[in-house]
Amino acid sequence: MRTIYVDMDGVVADCNRTTAEAYGIPYDPAGEHNWGWVTLKYNELHPDAPITHGDFTRLTNRVPGFWAKIPFYPWSQDLVNALDFRVCVTGDVNWRFLTKCVDHSHCPAGKFATLVRNFGLQTAKRAIMVWDRKQDCCKPGDLLIDDDERNRVAWREAGGYTYNWRAIGPCHPEGFLQAQDCIRWCLENIK
Numbered sequence: 001m002r003t004i005y006v007d008m009d010g011v012v013a014d015c016n017r018t019t020a021e022a023y024g025i026p027y028d029p030a031g032e033h034n035w036g037w038v039t040l041k042y043n044e045l046h047p048d049a050p051i052t053h054g055d056f057t058r059l060t061n062r063v064p065g066f067w068a069k070i071p072f073y074p075w076s077q078d079l080v081n082a083l084d085f086r087v088c089v090t091g092d093v094n095w096r097f098l099t100k101c102v103d104h105s106h107c108p109a110g111k112f113a114t115l116v117r118n119f120g121l122q123t124a125k126r127a128i129m130v131w132d133r134k135q136d137c138c139k140p141g142d143l144l145i146d147d148d149e150r151n152r153v154a155w156r157e158a159g160g161y162t163y164n165w166r167a168i169g170p171c172h173p174e175g176f177l178q179a180q181d182c183i184r185w186c187l188e189n190i191k
Contacts, residue, residue, distance in 0.1 A: 004083060004186055005098035005128075005137065007146040008111065010167045012076035012097075017170075019056070022063040029171050057102045067110025072118045073170050075179040080119055082183045093190050097127040098134055098144070135160075143189055145182055161189050 009015045016038060020027035023042045036053070043050040051059070060066045083095040097115065101107040108129045115124035128137060134144070134151050140159030146152050152162040163185050168175055 002093050002141050002143065002190055003139070004093060004095040004143045004190075005134070005145065006079070006083070006095065007134075007144070007148070007151070007165070008097050008099040008115075008127075009070075010147040011145055011165045012072050012079060013070045013114070014073050014170050015070055018063075018066060018070045019060065021069075022060045022066055023051075029169050057104065060102070061104045061106070065106070065110060067107050068113040068117075070111075070114050071170075072114075073175060075175045076118070078176065079179045079183065080123060082179075083186070084123075095126065098137060099127065099129055100134065101129050101131055103131065143186060145186075 006012060014029075017027050017029065019038050020041075023038060025038065025041045025045060039051060039053055099111060101111065111129065112124055112127060115127055130137070133154065134146075135154040135158040138144070138155050138158040138160040142155075142160040143163065144152065144155040144160055145163045145165055146155070147165040147167045149164075152164060155162050163182050165182065166174075166178060168178070
């Protein structure tokens with residue numbers, strides 16, 4: 001049985017909002033934001049003490065419950081429902097969340113708590129949390145939906161297929177269209 005793996009951060013979970021709060025900068029959901037945007041905005045506000053993306057873990061670990069506060073994008077429930085429907089109707093595929101955790105004890109528990117809050121316990125139990133190599137979960141033919149090129153390249157090298165999720169903000173009009181395209185891609189690639 002083949003498995004569809006869905007990345008959380010940037011695909012279904014809106015880490016930018018919670019990260020902006022952790023960094024103490026205003027969050028504007030109207031545009032396409034990525035980690036680079038958050039770092040650039042922080043550095044504009046604090047030119048005397050700039051940060052890099054590598055400072056992400058250090059800063060977020062100081063925020064109580066950071067990982068448990070992460071909201072999900074508006075299209076995330078549609079994506080989960082479509083994957084659940086596919087599993088229920090055909091039984092020829094399985095699906096799981098696959099997410100990397102930072103090196104802090106609050107991260108896996110917080111990610112699990114936010115999955116339970118948004119999707120319920122049964123869906124949250126589908127989560128696999130890794131600290132390094134997502135491709136270690138890949139069997140030949142498995143599918144990965146991810147917004148990180150490094151993860152997609154490593155997954156393909158392990159014999160899987162990948163969907164290039166474009167990281168877009170929660171108000172972007174193409175969010176639901178991308179979710180529909182992703183579902184169509186999954187159906188086409190499961191033989």
